[in-house]
Amino acid sequence: MSVQDFSRAEESEKTGVLRPSRNVWRVEEAARARLLVDAAHYFETLRTAMKNARHSILIVGWDIDSRTRLVGPSGKVDDDLPETFGEFIAALARENPDLEIKLLLWDYSVIYAMERELLPAVPLRWNTPRNIDLCLDDEIPLGASHHQKIVVIDDCLAFSGGLDITVRRWDTPAHDPANDLRVDPGDEPYKPFHDVQMMVDGDAAAALGELARTRWHRAACEELTPAPAGGDPWPEGVDPHFTGVAIGIARTEPAVNGSPAVREIETLFPDMIAAAQRWIYIENQFLTCTEVASALAGRLGENPDLEVLLVAPKTHEAWLEQQTMLAGRIRFMEIIRQADVADRVRLVYPTVGKEGQEVDVMVHSKVMIVDDALLRVGSANLCNRSMGTDTECDLVIEASDDASRAGVLDALGRLLGEHCGVDSDEIAGALRETGSIFAAMDRARVKDRGLRPVADGEEPPGEAFTAIESIADPGRPIASGEHFADIVDLGGEESRGRFSTIVKAAALLLFVVALGLLWRYTPLSEYAQPDKLRETFGGMADNPFAVLAIVALYVIAGFFAFPVTVLILVTAGTFGLWPGLLYAGLGSMSSALATYGAGRGLGARFLRNLIGPRINRISRGIGERGVLAVATIRLVPVAPFMLVNLVAGAFRLPVIDYTFGTLLGLAPGIVLLSVMGDRVFAMLEDPSLSDLAIVLGALVLWIGFAFALQKLIARWRKSD
Structure with missing residues (x-):
């Protein structure tokens, strides 16, 4: 059955996957939407859009670095404004005193300090005009992070996805290992980097503006008013990939200050998987959520024609990620193997360069495509944190006509074609002809680009790392009273009470011992x-x-x-x-x-x-x-x-x-x-x-x- 045949066969039975109050917050119309693949294209487009801003720019980020070079694939700017983000927005603010620029940055944990700009408030608040304001947001429970990456311009254009305006992100779709522009502010090179952002306008952008203003109000106790109607900051010459399309907005928000937890993203993943007929394509930095693995295994068991392609980093190199996220990925794939459906799942990583000199590409994107029906781009990883601990925001398009279905298929062709080193039309043509994502990938083999199998091994991690995983990748904030249930199997309420007593007694004992050591070994x-x-x-x-x-x-x-x-x-x-x-x-x-x-x-x-x-x-x-x-x-x-x-x-x-x-x-x-x-x-x-x-x-x-x-x-x- 070709892709066109199964699309028509399913259309009559289709009731829609996106459901407000279940798996999305809102479904709003966008007159235009476009995928921005890799940071060079995103930064170039964002730069032009911000120059078009008349009233407001609101940026929400896991990280924001004033030293980020807002340049396109050429590595140069085509205007007379500064290259780096901090100086660029300062110039915009000086040119337009009525332009309000708000920067909301997660007040990050100290464990990320070496990855961040030292004292970000100094260049982003102190050395800038009065109409630029930065707030460090700490309004989340212990163990959580603000992981949304949103930019809203004049409440009529918005960007959301996996990319922060920060360093060590810039790259082009070529991912050339010899590109000397891919360096950090210290002129240290970093490996090729792949990520995806989505740009939307209309009511969808206004809804993202509302989400960002709510975040600002919680962090700063300050109400921001929506920008006046009128104006169009959409960059000239940038064509949309979708027109007149509905955008679903899904969120994760931990419970805090009496407000309930929001877990729309957690629900949306299995709902999208359940709708799959021929293929599921996923790009994601982390694969640790066993509930998603079980949903994939279950749907593969129900549908013998379904194929799943997982594109991820080759490995996780930092020690903490080695002990947590890599261990979780092994467990994720073990669930699929035990379901006896592993022959229809491929876990791969992208490479560039000639044989023997290959360099793996860092996959940081959070993308999911189901058939030619659903396209999802966001900030949420396929890990436990993104389901209930960190704040996340995903945008999803549910194709409702031939044009939007063609747009979803073209997006898959663009992404898979980048990794395989071929034109997007070649991938899309193979998908239409064969209805198989594996066949499309295998046909596109070239010498200096490709997707290689990930070799994590098949041995699940030992129990010694269970507690570390539960802290690094918790399904709920560490401050939650339920968190210890993720570390130890507490059984029923009676054992919970015993465990609570043991924890308190141990904490008291540690306190007494610490006091004794202080009295013994200090003045x-x-x-x-x-x-x-x-x-x-x-x-x-x-x-x-x-x-x-x-x-x-x-x-x-x-x-x-x-x-x-x-x-x-x-x-x-x-x-x-x-x-x-x-x-x-x-x-x-x-x-x-x-x-x-x-x-x-x-x-x-x-x-x-x-x-x-x-x-x-x-x-x-x-x-x-x-x-x-x-x-x-x-x-x-x-x-x-x-x-x-x-x-x-x-x-x-x-x-x-x-x-x-x-x-x-x-x-x-x-x-x-x-x-x-x-x-x-x-x-x-x-x-x-x-x-x-x-x-x-x-x-x-x-x-x-x-x-x-x-x-x-x-x-x-x-x-x-």
């Missing part, structure tokens, strides 16, 4: 002894300038974000309850006023440049209710002591409101901490049950007071 024990403290602070209690010295110490420590609670405890423990209480009160208030004055002198703009739009979270809270708001923030901290002080000054909260609010908010804590500090140090000299009772009572009172206050504040906010 901590010496400085905690009363005699040592008297020697260190010798004579200060009787010194008429003691209060000035303490106040100076608090002020200096405040500028270094030293925890004020520690200072209060030590002050009371050293000078006694009543002098200590006085000194702690004067020192805390002096530190608060000094950093408030610094914030007032620096100003809101400087502080926003330093901290970013997240400053809105604090300023919004303290600016609306004056004394009460400041007191509340002191009692139930929403940010570090120093940061609250700086923001209050920068936003010019009235000094009287600030002073009285701070005094009211700090007073209970200073009293309770002073009591605790005084008695703790007294017990070191002469332990007694009464002192222990006082310390425990103060601690319980402090915790109870904070808990009750949080409940009160929660009700207060709801009443608003």
